[in-house]
Amino acid sequence: MKEKLLRLFFGLRKAEITEEDKGRLMDFYKKLLIIAWPAALEGLLLSLINSLDTMMVGKLGSEAIAAVGLCGQPRMILLLLVQSLCVGTTAIVARRKGANNQVAAVSCLKQSLVIITGLGIFITIAGYFLAEPLLRLSGAADDTLPYALTYFRITSAVYLANCWTMCICAAMRGIGKTRITMVVNMAANLVNVFLNFCLISGRLGFPAMGIRGAALATAIGTCVGCVMAFYVVIRNDGYLSLRHAGSFRPERETMMGLIKIGSGTILESVCMRVGFLITGRMIAGVSTAAYATNQVVSQVSGLSFTLGDGVSSACVSLVGQSLGAERKDHAKLYVRVAQRISLFVSAGLILFMFFGRNFLPTLFSEEQAIIQGAALGFLVLIFGIYHQNMRVVLSGALRGAGDVKYVALVSLVSVAVLRPLTTWLFCYPLNALFPALQLGFTGPWLSFVLDSFVRAGMLSYRVKKGNWVNIRV
Structure with missing residues (x-):
């Protein structure tokens, strides 16, 4: 009976697995889960901590919640190039480890850090001086702009430290060391929460600083994470130690790989940022309450995304390592295993979310309009969770293989075009026609469901074709 259940839930079709690998299928699950669980736990706990962060800020009112949320998109825009480079770092380090080439893996990390240092200095300066136009572009209104400006300028001061941490953690994910990234990011965020507790309302002898205290707590937490990340790569006993052989000078093979993957990722990120920025402006245009409600649902929905991201991180690492070792069959198998795990998650x-839809919003706000709107948002959200997690896994696999241009195309079609259009349709014309449906609150999440269906479908088609395993980086 036990074997039948295992075969039912964890077995794959004959066409998806060779006879050689069938007897050790559970080994593939174990290897993926060993890498996935720290990344998933990291994502889950970080999401919970971010939610706690929002709860603390929420005590200052809906304007404060909206202001912190409005800072998210400008931050992502400024970090766009860095995030793209980090995706390339993960993919290339994974390939080099799979090919058993430690020197090339270390060189990739060193050269990525050099590039990211320059980018980090630039965006730190840009973040301070361009804060107001970026926040206005995000939809900040007169009631939220003072809060948002204060928060954004303080947190932008530590962008360089943030960039270094992102780069080191990206390389660690490439070799499957997700426990390290979990510890680094958890420590940073725990410091953030503790200082939020002390600085927002003034506890344990600290002054009450309000939104300024929340920003300062985030900045200090970011610096703590950066110090811990550098400690990991400065030690002499790690696979990616900066003390090992490897060049800080740009090398053609490494640079071409980073450019190839990074350029496609930049295009994807631009499409996503533009789409999210337009969508965010539309939601903010409905009302401050609608935007604050969207932030509450987004915080909790982060649970679904980050758990899927954990599985995706393992998939990126193992797909890249399998292709580096010239085992295309194993790369495909890891994708199918990741999809099965994603289904259970x-x-x-x-x-x-279904059973907690009425209780969860009360953790963030005491305003009845926000609580009721968020409860409706959760009801809509659950219809897109499976396809969202599937999308995360499949896009991770394609990134690990270097097929980033197709992932960018998917984002262009769905996130930059479809999602803003449907958000506008639901939040404005249809909301005006059918006010009883409260589409100002649920419209963004109806758009999310459609977006997740389209992206999952397009990515599934690409993965099934199988050409992605032949890409060279």
Whole structure:
């Protein structure tokens, strides 16, 4: 009976697995889960901590919640190049480890850090001086702009430290060391929460600083994470130690790989940022309450995304290592295994959000309009969770293989075009026609469901074709 259940839930079709690998299928699950669980736990705990962060800020009112949320998109825009480079770093380090070439893997990390240092200095300066136009572009209104400006300028001062941490953690994910990234990011965020507790309302002898205290807590937490990340790569006993052989000078092979993957990722990121920015402006245009409600649902929905991201991180690492070792069959198998795990994760999250839809919003706000709107948002959200997690896994696999241009195309079609159009349709014309449906609150999440369906479908088609395993980086 036990074997039948294992075969039912964890077995794959004959066409998806060779006879050689069938007897050790559970080894593939174990290897993926060993890498996935720290990344998933990291994502889950970080999401919970961010939610706690929002709860603390929420005590200052809906304007403060909206202001912190408005800072998110400008931050992502400024970090766009850095994030793209980090995706390339993860993919290339994974390939080099799979090919058993430690020197090339270390060189990739060193050269990425050099580039990111220059980018980090630039965006730190840009973040301070361009704060107001960026926040206006995001939809900040007169009631939220003072809060948002204060928060954004303080947190932008530590962008360089943030960039270094992102780069080192990206390389660690490439070799499957997700426990390290979990510890680094958890420590940074725990410091953030503790200082939020002390500085927002003034506790344990600290002054009450309000939104300024929340920003300062975030900045200090970021610096703590950076120090810990550098400690990991300065030690002499790690696979990616900066003390090992490897060049800081740009090398053609490494640079071409970073440019190839990074350029496609930049295009994807631009499409996503533009799409999210337009969508965010539309939601903010409905009302401050609608935007604050969207932030509450986004915080909790982060649970679904980050757990899927954990599985995706493992998939990126193992797909890259398998292709580096010239095992295309194993790369495909890891994708199927990741999809199965994602299915179970999604089922649990759907139940959690369905039964918690009325209680969860009360953790963030006491305003009845926000609580009721968020409860409706959760009801809509659950229909897109499975396809969202599937999308995360499949896009991770394609990034690990270097097929970033197709992932960018998917983002262009769905995130930059479809999602803003449907958000506008739901939040404005249809909301005006059918006010009883409260589409100002649920419209963004109806758009999210459609977006997740389209992206999952397009990515599934690409993965099934199988040409992605032949890409060279």
